[in-house]
Amino acid sequence: MNMRIGQIKPHHAHRYFTRTTIDNGHYHFVEGFTRMVNGNALDQHFHLFRGITSYENNHYHRYYGKTGPAIPMENGDHYHLIENRTYYNYDQPLEVEFGGVLYSEEERPKHDHNFKGNTFETVGYDPFLFQN
Numbered sequence: 001m002n003m004r005i006g007q008i009k010p011h012h013a014h015r016y017f018t019r020t021t022i023d024n025g026h027y028h029f030v031e032g033f034t035r036m037v038n039g040n041a042l043d044q045h046f047h048l049f050r051g052i053t054s055y056e057n058n059h060y061h062r063y064y065g066k067t068g069p070a071i072p073m074e075n076g077d078h079y080h081l082i083e084n085r086t087y088y089n090y091d092q093p094l095e096v097e098f099g100g101v102l103y104s105e106e107e108r109p110k111h112d113h114n115f116k117g118n119t120f121e122t123v124g125y126d127p128f129l130f131q132n
Contacts, residue, residue, distance in 0.1 A: 012124035014067075015049060016082055018117030024091055028053035028061060030115050033123060034080070041078035044069040047119075053086060055130040059093045061086035061112065067119060083116035 017031045032051040039045030050064040067080035091109040 009037050009040050009043060009045075011036055012122045013037075014119035014122060015039045016049065016117060016119045018063075018082070018115050020053065020086060020113035020115040022112050024057070024111040025051060026057040028056050028086070028113060029116075030054075030063060030086075034067060034119060037122075039070060041070050041072035041076060046070075047080060049082065053113075059089045061089050063087065063115070077122050080119045081116070082119065085116070086115070088112045095099060 003066035013036045014034045015032075016034065017029070020028045020030060030051070030053055032049060034049045037045055037047055046069055047067045048065070049067065050062075053063065063084060063086045065082060065084035067082050070078040070080060072078050088110040089112070091111055118125045
């Protein structure tokens with residue numbers, strides 16, 4: 001079988017976990033899995049990610065983003081850098097009786113948070129990378 005290095009691009013995702021900046025007297029955790037893509041350590045691929053932060057100070061924030069390109073590791077695997085900001089939320093959350101999202105018609109003070117970190121292990125199995 002004739003294959004060039006970097007030709008195999010397995011379907012995979014990554015786990016991520018980081019903390020936001022402290023704004024308005026609190027921070028949130030940002031945790032989840034990137035979207036699946038085909039790629040390897042050498043092809044500069046990226047992943048999309050999205051989620052909801054941890055619930056702190058009576059609220060959470062939505063976030064969306066795109067990782068940086070693949071960064072090769074000595075063992076043949078790779079990781080990605082993540083950096084973005086959360087969407088705004090009110091400094092003083094509105095009372096919601098049954099859950100969900102409630103927006104105020106009047107202008108209210110709001111805040112967001114920045115975050116950065118990196119992804120962790122590849123989630124998925126690459127049969128060419130881990131042969132016996």
